[in-house]
Amino acid sequence: MASNNKSNKNYAGVLGAIGAVAGLVQAASPMVEKAMDKSKDKSDKTDIKVIIPDLYRKDFPIDLDQAKILLSDSGLKYSESKMVVKDADKKYKDCFNFQVIASSPKQGTSVNQGTTVYLKYITQEVIDASIKIFEDEEKAKAEKKQEKKGDKADKAGKKGKKEEGDKK
Secondary structure (H helix, E strand, O other): OOOHHHHHHHHHHHHHHHHHHHHHHHHHHHHHHHHHHHHHHHHHHHEEEEEEEOOOOEEOOOOOHHHHHHHOOOOEEEEEEEEEEEOHHHHHHOOOOOEEEEEEEOOEEEEEEOEEEEEEEHHHHHHHHHHHHHHHHHHHHHHHHHHHHHHHHHHHHHHHHHHHHHHH
């Protein structure tokens, strides 16, 4: 009987230990699952690659609001950068207000989801300055062309007078 009693004690001790371990596992499970979910969320964002959409094609320009929507829909963040007047150039003369003209990283680049894309856009002030640059250059070309025509006419006139003088 003593042997049977000892066996029951061992059995009760093992059951108690199993119960304690089960309680610990049950208490720790939510914390472990939460940690695994956080780890999965972080790795999901950095492991998913997306391509930066076309934001400034010459044949299909888009404005700043459209670019922000495209980037958000692709799982990307954005930051805006307005052009300044000193950046005016004749190549921007045909742009429209708030047109996206560049990005960093560039469109078509594969990046991690959640990456911030810096958008550079143009304002009417820069467009007006760009138009003025273009018009000033065109005016200077026209004046130079007119000057060359005048020089040719002067040379032809002098040549004609010289020939008349040689004949007399």
